[in-house]
Amino acid sequence: MIATRDDCLALDTRDSIAHLRDRFVLPAGINYLDGNSLGLLPKSVAPRLKQAIEHEWAQGLIRSWNDAGWYRAPQRVGAKIAKLIGAGAANVIVTDSTSVDLFKVLAAALRLHPGRSKILALNGDFPTDAYIAGGVARFSGARFVRVDANDLIAAIDDDVAIVSLTHVNYKSGLVHDLRALTQAAQAKGALIVWDLSHSTGIMPLSLEADGADFAVGCGYKYLNGGPGAPAYVFVAERHQEKFDHPLNGWLGHADPFAFAGDFAPAQGMDKLLTGTPPILSLLALDAALDAFDGVDMHTVRAKVESLTQTFVELAEERLLRHGFDLISPRAAKMRGGQVSLAHPEGYAIMQALIARGLIGDYRAPDIVRFGFAPLYTRHIDVFDAVAVIDDVMTARAWDTPQFKARKAVT
Ligand SMILES: Cc1ncc(COP(=O)(O)O)c(C=O)c1O
Incomplete structure (x- = not known):
């Protein structure tokens, strides 16, 4: 049973793939739980694109189909x-x-x-x-x-x-x-x-x-x-x-x-x-x-189960009382990398969370969805996310016209 942030910290300390997080660009002040929609930017990408744009495209031009291996x-x-x-x-x-x-x-x-x-x-x-x-x-x-x-x-x-x-x-x-x-x-x-x-x-x-x-x-x-x-x-x-x-x-x-x-x-x-x-x-x-590179997918899977289990247990303890239903399977082995909660005000709730720096996504008609991408998400991120959701619900921070106005992409 996960009770405290220190419990989560202890899980992160024992995480043998924790170092992979360093392979990604982490936006400041954001708890990103949406890697199941659009993953974080890996640090390896920008230098590769710079090379592709400034050398292969700008200088090599059509020759790069052969010379740079594009083909x-x-x-x-x-x-x-x-x-x-x-x-x-x-x-x-x-x-x-x-x-x-x-x-x-x-x-x-x-x-x-x-x-x-x-x-x-x-x-x-x-x-x-x-x-x-x-x-x-x-x-x-x-x-x-x-x-x-x-x-x-x-x-x-x-x-x-x-x-x-x-x-x-x-x-x-x-x-x-x-x-x-x-x-x-x-x-x-x-x-x-x-x-x-x-x-x-x-x-x-x-x-x-x-x-x-x-x-x-x-x-x-x-x-x-x-x-x-x-x-x-x-x-x-x-x-x-x-x-x-x-x-x-x-x-x-x-x-x-x-x-x-x-x-x-x-x-x-x-x-x-x-x-x-x-x-x-x-x-x-x-x-x-x-x-x-060098990542064992069985270790990755074990981490996914641990992250989603942490979220499910904390959600049962602190979030279901706000009117959320857990619609993801209760058994870790039956879940992918996400946990979804249903709430009639799901859209506005997700907008309020995003305004607080917790990014997940909303799926009509009533689902808030949190993705736990195992290469960069930590157990403390899970703990912090639940605390923010709990706060937003307790304060009814979602209950404003600003958060109820639908954007094109949800
Ligand atoms: C299961 C599944 N298939 C397909 C897609 C999207 O397909 P496309 O890349 O063609 O937009 C998604 C997008 O979220 C998806 O979840």
């Missing part, structure tokens, strides 16, 4: 991410956004399974995943079906081509059993697609050992790649040869600089490329990933 950056950065998700270096590529990559994967997976016509997903997963699946279904004559988690296995009938799941739910932080669900889907003859946006960087993942077919995920949350960082996509080697998606751009061609009139797909993951990548964002992500 192979999607594959090189993909290989770095592959290590974090338990995939072979050649089976991951960085390109486009999670939404676009999911479109490519779902469209291609349907073609791998011509006898079946349904894409199955869960109610309550991140909206873009459902919108994209709905779009793929609409344009391909397939059907998109959503069910509650308890009904998932039963719903995998012999017309389900693809089960498309988010590994960690963006609202509750609930973690699904990736291996068990992969096996369950495949046992019923379906392919499985995982959205790892809220998993990669906070837990060990073993996509290939677990037999996953496909995965996508974003670069700007726990991977700290910066706003709009490109996404990554994994295709199991066994599917790559027949993988055929509709966004064939010139960089996915077997020989882009032949400028051939007709499309011929590149081998392996290169065929997932479409157009010219955003090189500066890609290089920022490349440098950001160095924050994971």
Whole structure:
């Protein structure tokens, strides 16, 4: 049981990865619990971008596609991410956004399974995943079906081509059993697609050992790649040869600089490329990933559980009495890197917290969400956050028109 700030300090003193915090730029006066939306800036990024802008772009110009290694950056950065998700270096590529990559994967997976016509997903997963699946279904004559988690296995009938799941739910932080669900889907003859946006960087993942077919995920949350960082996509080697998606751009061609009139797909993951990548964002992500150098992901996962458990215990002691409901799982092993509380005044409460320097985020209709990015968050940050929330609630500091006015991005 965590009772005092000194207890938290003691946990931080014993934290064997506490030194990783020094790899990040820490904004003064801010307790940042939003690394699950946009990670902190790693110190390695600014020098890399300075080099890219002042030398590779300003001086090297077009030559830098060859000379500075820009051309192979999607594959090189993909290989770095592959290590974090338990995939072979050649089976991951960085390109486009999670939404676009999911479109490519779902469209291609349907073609791998011509006898079946349904894409199955869960109610309550991140909206873009459902919108994209709905779009793929609409344009391909397939059907998109959503069910509650308890009904998932039963719903995998012999017309389900693809089960498309988010590994960690963006609202509750609930973690699904990736291996068990992969096996369950495949046992019923379906392919499985995982959205790892809220998993990669906070837990060990073993996509290939677990037999996953496909995965996508974003670069700007726990991977700290910066706003709009490109996404990554994994295709199991066994599917790559027949993988055929509709966004064939010139960089996915077997020989882009032949400028051939007709499309011929590149081998392996290169065929997932479409157009010219955003090189500066890609290089920022490349440098950001160095924050994971030498880091054992099992230690990272243990820290995530300790941080979220500390928050849950303190919240039960000091916050639930203010009318919050804990909507994240009570068991640490079932949670990703976030803890979410529901409160009817969630929006205004989060604005009041941000005004006090505690940054989390709000998800409609009533959720305040706190992310505990394990590379830089300390137990004392968790303690201090709970104290600020307790204060804001006790003083009803959220109850002003200023905090109730909605901004465009929540
Ligand atoms: C699970 C999940 N998938 C996808 C996205 C976003 O996709 P994109 O990077 O295409 O905006 C998010 C954003 O928060 C997310 O939580």
